[in-house]
Amino acid sequence: MTNNQLTDSGQLRHFLTIEGLKKPLLTEIMDRAEQFSSISSRQVKKVPLLRGKTIVNLFFENSTRTRTTFEIAAKRLSADVINLNISTSATSKGESLLDTLHNLEAMHSDMFVVRHNESGAAEFIAQHVAPHVSVINAGDGCHAHPTQAMLDMFTIRRHKQHFPDLCVAIVGDILHSRVARSQIQALATLGVGEIRVIAPKTLLPADCQTLGVHVYHDMEAGLEGVDIIITLRLQLERMEGAMLPSAREFFHSYGLTEEKLLFAKPDAIVMHPGPINRGVEIASTVADGPQSVILEQVTHGIAVRMAVMSMALGSQPEQYEAMT
Amino acid sequence: MTNNQLTDSGQLRHFLTIEGLKKPLLTEIMDRAEQFSSISSRQVKKVPLLRGKTIVNLFFENSTRTRTTFEIAAKRLSADVINLNISTSATSKGESLLDTLHNLEAMHSDMFVVRHNESGAAEFIAQHVAPHVSVINAGDGCHAHPTQAMLDMFTIRRHKQHFPDLCVAIVGDILHSRVARSQIQALATLGVGEIRVIAPKTLLPADCQTLGVHVYHDMEAGLEGVDIIITLRLQLERMEGAMLPSAREFFHSYGLTEEKLLFAKPDAIVMHPGPINRGVEIASTVADGPQSVILEQVTHGIAVRMAVMSMALGSQPEQYEAMT
Amino acid sequence: MTNNQLTDSGQLRHFLTIEGLKKPLLTEIMDRAEQFSSISSRQVKKVPLLRGKTIVNLFFENSTRTRTTFEIAAKRLSADVINLNISTSATSKGESLLDTLHNLEAMHSDMFVVRHNESGAAEFIAQHVAPHVSVINAGDGCHAHPTQAMLDMFTIRRHKQHFPDLCVAIVGDILHSRVARSQIQALATLGVGEIRVIAPKTLLPADCQTLGVHVYHDMEAGLEGVDIIITLRLQLERMEGAMLPSAREFFHSYGLTEEKLLFAKPDAIVMHPGPINRGVEIASTVADGPQSVILEQVTHGIAVRMAVMSMALGSQPEQYEAMT
Numbered sequence: 023m024t025n026n027q028l029t030d031s032g033q034l035r036h037f038l039t040i041e042g043l044k045k046p047l048l049t050e051i052m053d054r055a056e057q058f059s060s061i062s063s064r065q066v067k068k069v070p071l072l073r074g075k076t077i078v079n080l081f082f083e084n085s086t087r088t089r090t091t092f093e094i095a096a097k098r099l100s101a102d103v104i105n106l107n108i109s110t111s112a113t114s115k116g117e118s119l120l121d122t123l124h125n126l127e128a129m130h131s132d133m134f135v136v137r138h139n140e141s142g143a144a145e146f147i148a149q150h151v152a153p154h155v156s157v158i159n160a161g162d163g164c165h166a167h168p169t170q171a172m173l174d175m176f177t178i179r180r181h182k183q184h185f186p187d188l189c190v191a192i193v194g195d196i197l198h199s200r201v202a203r204s205q206i207q208a209l210a211t212l213g214v215g216e217i218r219v220i221a222p223k224t225l226l227p228a229d230c231q232t233l234g235v236h237v238y239h240d241m242e243a244g245l246e247g248v249d250i251i252i253t254l255r256l257q258l259e260r261m262e263g264a265m266l267p268s269a270r271e272f273f274h275s276y277g278l279t280e281e282k283l284l285f286a287k288p289d290a291i292v293m294h295p296g297p298i299n300r301g302v303e304i305a306s307t308v309a310d311g312p313q314s315v316i317l318e319q320v321t322h323g324i325a326v327r328m329a330v331m332s333m334a335l336g337s338q339p340e341q342y343e344a345m346t
Numbered sequence: 347m348t349n350n351q352l353t354d355s356g357q358l359r360h361f362l363t364i365e366g367l368k369k370p371l372l373t374e375i376m377d378r379a380e381q382f383s384s385i386s387s388r389q390v391k392k393v394p395l396l397r398g399k400t401i402v403n404l405f406f407e408n409s410t411r412t413r414t415t416f417e418i419a420a421k422r423l424s425a426d427v428i429n430l431n432i433s434t435s436a437t438s439k440g441e442s443l444l445d446t447l448h449n450l451e452a453m454h455s456d457m458f459v460v461r462h463n464e465s466g467a468a469e470f471i472a473q474h475v476a477p478h479v480s481v482i483n484a485g486d487g488c489h490a491h492p493t494q495a496m497l498d499m500f501t502i503r504r505h506k507q508h509f510p511d512l513c514v515a516i517v518g519d520i521l522h523s524r525v526a527r528s529q530i531q532a533l534a535t536l537g538v539g540e541i542r543v544i545a546p547k548t549l550l551p552a553d554c555q556t557l558g559v560h561v562y563h564d565m566e567a568g569l570e571g572v573d574i575i576i577t578l579r580l581q582l583e584r585m586e587g588a589m590l591p592s593a594r595e596f597f598h599s600y601g602l603t604e605e606k607l608l609f610a611k612p613d614a615i616v617m618h619p620g621p622i623n624r625g626v627e628i629a630s631t632v633a634d635g636p637q638s639v640i641l642e643q644v645t646h647g648i649a650v651r652m653a654v655m656s657m658a659l660g661s662q663p664e665q666y667e668a669m670t
Numbered sequence: 671m672t673n674n675q676l677t678d679s680g681q682l683r684h685f686l687t688i689e690g691l692k693k694p695l696l697t698e699i700m701d702r703a704e705q706f707s708s709i710s711s712r713q714v715k716k717v718p719l720l721r722g723k724t725i726v727n728l729f730f731e732n733s734t735r736t737r738t739t740f741e742i743a744a745k746r747l748s749a750d751v752i753n754l755n756i757s758t759s760a761t762s763k764g765e766s767l768l769d770t771l772h773n774l775e776a777m778h779s780d781m782f783v784v785r786h787n788e789s790g791a792a793e794f795i796a797q798h799v800a801p802h803v804s805v806i807n808a809g810d811g812c813h814a815h816p817t818q819a820m821l822d823m824f825t826i827r828r829h830k831q832h833f834p835d836l837c838v839a840i841v842g843d844i845l846h847s848r849v850a851r852s853q854i855q856a857l858a859t860l861g862v863g864e865i866r867v868i869a870p871k872t873l874l875p876a877d878c879q880t881l882g883v884h885v886y887h888d889m890e891a892g893l894e895g896v897d898i899i900i901t902l903r904l905q906l907e908r909m910e911g912a913m914l915p916s917a918r919e920f921f922h923s924y925g926l927t928e929e930k931l932l933f934a935k936p937d938a939i940v941m942h943p944g945p946i947n948r949g950v951e952i953a954s955t956v957a958d959g960p961q962s963v964i965l966e967q968v969t970h971g972i973a974v975r976m977a978v979m980s981m982a983l984g985s986q987p988e989q990y991e992a993m994t
Contacts, residue, residue, distance in 0.1 A: 062778045066722030068750075074390030076418060087773065090752055094724060094777050097750040102392075102421040104414055121622060125411065128644035129418050130386045298769060320776035398714030400742060426716075426745040428738055445946060449735065452968035453742050454710045 026148060034333045036148045036157040039166040040207035048211055052176045054329035055322065061098065062324055071332050072101035075132040079105045080147075081160075082138040087297065088160050091320075092135045095327035104131075120150055127152045132335060134158070141165035141200075156334040158327075164198050170295050171204035173326040175212060177319050178250055181291050185209075189216040191244055191286075192235075193276060194254035194303050195225045201295045202254055206233050220244035220276065241276060245285035252293045253278050253304045269302045279305045283313065291315045350472060358657045360472045360481040363490040364531035372535055376500045378653035379646065385422065386648055395656050396425035399456040403429045404471075405484075406462040411621065412484050415644075416459045419651035428455075444474055451476045456659060458482070465489035465524075480658040482651075488522050494619050495528035497650040499536060501643050502574055505615050509533075513540040515568055515610075516559075518578035518600060518627050519549045525619045526578055530557050544568035544600065565600060569609035576617045577602050577628045593626045603629045607637065615639045674796060682981045684796045684805040687814040688855035696859055700824045702977035703970065709746065710972055719980050720749035723780040727753045728795075729808075730786040735945065736808050739968075740783045743975035752779075768798055775800045780983060782806070789813035789848075804982040806975075812846050818943050819852035821974040823860060825967050826898055829939050833857075837864040839892055839934075840883075841924060842902035842951050843873045849943045850902055854881050868892035868924065889924060893933035900941045901926050901952045917950045927953045931961065939963045 027036040027043070034047065061067055077096045079089050089105065096103045108122065126134070133156045136144045141163030148157040161167040182188055190209055196202045196219050209217050210233075219226065220238040230237055238244030245251060256272065278292065292304075292314045300306045309316060351360040351367070358371065385391055401420045403413050413429065420427045432446065450458070457480045460468045465487030472481040485491040506512055514533055520526045520543050533541050534557075543550065544562045554561055562568030569575065580596065602616065616628075616638045624630045633640060675684040675691070682695065709715055725744045727737050737753065744751045756770065774782070781804045784792045789811030796805040809815040830836055838857055844850045844867050857865050858881075867874065868886040878885055886892030893899065904920065926940065940952075940962045948954045957964060 064722070067724065067778060068722035074388070074392035074422075076391065076421075086754060090754065090774075091777060093752060094750070097724075098722075102418070104417060106410060106414065118624065121620075121624075124641055125620065125644050126414075128641040129415060129648055130391060130645065296769075296773065300766065300769075317772055317776040320773050321778065324777055398712070398716035398746075400715065400745075426742070428741060430734060430738065442948070445944075445948075448965055449944065449968050450738075452965040453739060453972055454715060454969065455742075 026145075033336065034330070036144075036159075037168055037330050037334055038144050038148055038157065038159045040168050040171055040204045040211065041166070043211065045211050045213065048172065048175065048208060051172050051326065051329050051333065052179055054333065055172075055176050055325040058098075058325040058328040058332075059322070061328075062321070068098050068100060070100045072096070072099035072132075072335060075099075075101040075335060076130060077101045077103050077133045077135065077331070078126055078131045079103065079160075080108060080126075080134045080136050081106065082108045082136070082143065083161075084109075085137055085161070088137060089135075091323050092158075092160060092327055092331075095324050095331060096135075098324070099328055099332060101132075101331075119147075123147060123151060127155055131155060133331065135160050136162070138162045158330060158334065161200055163200065164203070165200050166204045167200040167295075168204050168208075169323070169327055169330055170201050171208040172330070173319055173323040174205055174252065174293060174295070175208050176322045176326050177293065177315055178291075180318070180322070181315065182249055185212045185214045188214050188249045189218070189247060190214055190250040190252065191218040191220055191238075191248040192252045192254065193220045193241070193244070193278065195256050196221050196230070196254070197225045197227050198257045199254050202252075205252060206235060210234055218244050218248065222275070241278075241282045242285050245282060248286045249290055250293065251278060251283070251286055251290055252295075255295060255297065256299055256302050269299070273302050273305075277301070277303055277305060278308050280307050280311070283308055283311075289313075293319060296320065350469075357660065358654070360468075360483075361492055361654050361658055362468050362472055362481065362483045364492050364495055364528045364535065365490070367535065369535050369537065372496065372499065372532060375496050375650065375653050375657065376503055378657065379496075379500050379649040382422075382652040382656075383646070383649040385652075386645070392422050392424060394424045396420070396423035396456075396659060399423075399425040399659060400454060401425045401427050401457045401459065401655070402450055402455045403427065403484075404432060404450075404458045404460045405430065406432045406460070406467065407485070408433075409461055409485070412461060413459075415647050416482075416484060416651055416655075419648050419655060420459075422648070423652055423656060425456075425655075443471075447471060447475060451479055455479060457655065459484050460486070462486045482654060482658065485524055487524065488527070489524050490528045491524040491619075492528050492532075493647070493651050493654055494525050495532040496654070497643055497647040498529055498576065498617060498619070499532050500646045500650050501617065501639055502615075504642070504646070505639065506573055509536045509538045512538050512573045513542070513571060514538055514574040514576065515542040515544055515562075515572040516576045516578065517544045517565070517568070517602065519580050520545050520554070520578070521549045521551050522581045523578050526576075529576060530559060534558055542568055542572065546599070565602075565606045566609050569606060572610045573614055574617065575602060575607070575610055575614055576619075579619060579621065580623055580626050593623070597626050597629075601625070601627055601629060602632050604631050604635070607632055607635075613637075617643060620644065674793075681984065682978070684792075684807075685816055685978050685982055686792050686796055686805065686807045688816050688819055688852045688859065689814070691859065693859050693861065696820065696823065696856060699820050699974065699977050699981065700827055702981060703820075703824050703973040706746075706973040706976040706980075707970070709976075710969070716746050716748060718748045720744070720747040720780075720983060723747075723749040723983060724778060725749045725751050725781045725783065725979070726774055726779045727751065727808075728756060728774075728782045728784050729754065730756045730784070730791065731809075732757075733785055733809070736785060737783075739971050740806075740808060740975055740979075743972050743979060744783075746972070747976055747980060749780075749979075767795075771795060771799060775803055779803060781979065783808050784810070786810045806978060806982065809848055811848065812851070813848050814852045815848040815943075816852050816856075817971070817975050817978055818849050819856040820978070821967055821971040822853055822900065822941060822943070823856050824970045824974050825941065825963055826939075828966070828970070829963065830897055833860045833862045836862050836897045837866070837895060838862055838898040838900065839866040839868055839886075839896040840900045840902065841868045841889070841892070841926065843904050844869050844878070844902070845873045845875050846905045847902050850900075853900060854883060858882055866892055866896065870923070889926075889930045890933050893930060896934045897938055898941065899926060899931070899934055899938055903943060903945065904947055904950050917947070921950050921953075925949070925951055925953060926956050928955050928959070931956055937961075941967060944968065 135158045137160040143162045144159035217235045459482045461484040467486045468483035541559045618640045783806045785808040791810045792807035865883045
């Protein structure tokens with residue numbers, strides 16, 4: 023299921039999930055993102071690496087924020103970008119998903135950046151695309167959000183260097199979070215010392231034990247001595263019925279406040295994939311405080327997406343060095 | 347009514363309808379599309395031919411698919427593209443259509459790609475634009491869809507070369523189809539041997555006899571010995587009341603199945619302008635079968651639109667040879 | 671409140687309002703627009719001045735027309751443009767305005783072009799952006815629309831040269847017009863001889879006396895001997911209740927007809943910010959007549975926006991001279 027993201031020679035072709043990828047590949051993504059990182063602070067934030075490539079943002083679920091990061095990343099690589107909101111177009115004419123895909127392929131598109139509210143949608147699409155097309159998963163249902171996970175890893179590496187020494191706590195709605203799933207896989211692959219999840223039982227997946235994480239239901243114990251705290255967005259729109267107490271109760275028990283932050287190491291960093299629900303999963307004083315690296319995550323998101331896009335399209339880093 | 351697409355020296359200025367255009371011009375479009383065809387399979391799918399030109403996609407009727415083909419074609423020519431969905435913008439402020447056009451002209455737009463649900467809209471606009479603006483008809487009501495017709499001609503020429511030797515059958519809803527109207531005009535101009543239409547009486551236009559086509563109401567007789575079968579989309583949204591049997595009945599009588607395909611020549615090719623209603627006008631086994639060239643049509647659509655756009659904007663082919 | 675548009679050395683950083691800007695700066699905008707004006711009529715209407723810059727059109731209020739002018743201006747400067755319609759995106763996920771802004775900043779955006787239905791929104795945003803981001807006000811509530819005012823000044827200068835000799839009349843709904851407010855400030859700063867407003871009492875702001883304008887309630891007296899007539903759009907959507915007679919009555923008293931135009935100087939020019947309500951604030955014969963410069967205003971709007979954008983992003987005019 024996951025091997026199809028790599029070519030026979032082990033190069034990244036699609037980027038669908040962290041699952042099954044090896045540490046050297048994740049490290050390569052971060053190393054290349056490091057190169058692109060400097061471009062975004064240059065006077066001319068653009069390299070001609072993907073000039074003449076056509077990248078299609080194929081969003082079956084609306085997410086202006088995520089689409090914008092991919093659009094900016096693609097344009098900084100000089101690609102042409104086509105934004106398609108599928109719910110409002112082809113399918114209203116009754117065309118099947120695969121027909122839409124095959125039409126876009128026939129127009130010589132090079133890459134589909136796919137966002138979908140069903141788990142497995144990006145893999146399904148990758149299984150059916152033509153050989154010249156790469157698929158990037160920009161979030162599918164509760165399944166995976168691998169570029170988000172990699173920008174988180176990149177942010178951690180920028181601050182903490184050596185993964186095996188680190189203790190990372192992920193707090194909140196693990197059950198519905200594609201972000202958490204991808205983060206846990208990336209952290210495990212990179213050999214992080216300890217991974218903890220802190221959540222009420224109702225927001226933990228059934229397979230929690232098999233993920234190799236330590237489960238906590240209490241912030242004081244869970245945050246004790248951690249280096250990294252990753253807070254998650256309460257995906258209110260993905261929850262059903264009354265499995266959750268009110269946002270106010272959630273904040274009381276699991277919201278990251280300055281007081282609870284004291285349980286972690288003094289130099290712990292605080293992360294969140296955004297968009298933030300202030301006063302629900304995190305207090306404003308923490309989100310905007312000195313230990314927060316939330317906006318750095320956004321910045322690194324551009325560089326990481328440039329890295330993944332350029333790797334999947336098979337361009338060599340030497341190429342752009344020569345061209346710039 | 348149709349002469350206004352040409353300049354005094356006979357060059358293409360607007361592209362509104364096939365009607366009234368001569369064979370050499372249609373051939374020139376196909377020849378130039380042949381040149382652009384190779385660009386789309388190159389590493390860098392882009393030529394600087396229309397750099398600095400502003401092309402406005404002026405869509406009064408939603409069609410993501412058609413807009414995307416024009417947007418991709420324009421970007422591969424290095425033009426700047428502005429997408430305007432008029433129904434949701436200027437007219438809601440009560441501005442007249444002509445005021446909107448004159449404003450866009452005043453911004454030094456070079457081309458309007460117009461899609462409209464009323465027949466004649468593109469010609470109306472072309473009659474009122476400033477001398478520096480070209481208009482491309484991307485489909486107007488039941489009237490014309492000339493770029494679709496030319497990509498179909500290009501696809502036929504790729505497979506069958508010599509038009510006078512060919513027998514072409516167009517199957518389905520001729521009455522409401524701007525595509526069929528433009529195809530018949532193009533086939534006649536290119537001197538195709540025989541043009542047939544196959545449809546129930548309720549889906550044939552009243553002027554059918556004057557079009558120079560042979561009318562069939564039966565697939566077996568109509569497909570006998572043809573080289574090309576063009577199936578049409580059932581434009582359910584354009585039909586009124588009870589003139590049509592159910593989609594199921596239509597498929598039984600006029601849907602192209604493997605069985606009916608046997609009536610045609612063994613090397614006949616199968617075309618469809620898309621999007622396909624599988625199991626209505628065509629069986630999936632035929633649409634995806636070895637005689638189908640439906641996705642090739644999509645590919646050629648980019649090259650043909652690049653050809654028409656660059657011709658209408660008066661750029662010479664030598665120019666881009668020199669620039670690349 | 672207004673000083674924050676300039677850097678410590680007096681350079682334009684944001685462009686939020688005409689208020690507080692000095693005459694040399696307004697003149698610099700017009701002089702630079704003069705340079706860009708020639709670009710729009712060249713074969714390749716593009717300069718690489720803002721290549722690699724990311725400009726975000728941040729529209730909280732829909733305005734296709736205004737967005738298009740900024741998008742065209744940005745693309746002719748070779749910037750990358752991201753269009754965001756905020757009402758339908760981030761805020762629907764409950765993210766705060768400032769969080770949205772800070773996220774866009776973190777993606778290394780260089781400029782926000784802001785349209786908002788609340789007065790002061792652009793200034794609020796400018797007060798909170800990071801040092802590397804410039805904010806352009808594309809219209810905020812009833813407050814200001816400074817690029818519109820500057821394109822009007824540019825148009826006047828093109829036709830009438832010497833501002834101190836001129837008498838300018840602004841006609842119509844002054845009360846709700848951000849355009850009028852910015853125009854009056856610009857005209858005063860440029861030292862225009864006399865500024866008149868002509869409107870019914872219900873459409874005049876309370877602070878009218880302090881604006882340094884002469885108030886007329888009658889077209890014959892108000893237009894007597896003027897060089898410039900600026901008609902305003904009746905912002906029906908911004909008016910409340912029964913303060914206004916019908917559009918028909920308004921046209922009778924204040925609509926600019928050929929007859930009323932005779933009160934002005936014979937070489938008076940007629941302006942309107944668009945979109946026009948024909949037969950409400952202006953007769954079609956006047957809008958399309960020989961004294962109208964309404965479409966010239968649109969053309970100049972591109973050049974003026976290119977000027978303001980390039981100035982705010984700190985690029986020197988010499989730079990693009992060298993690069994082209």
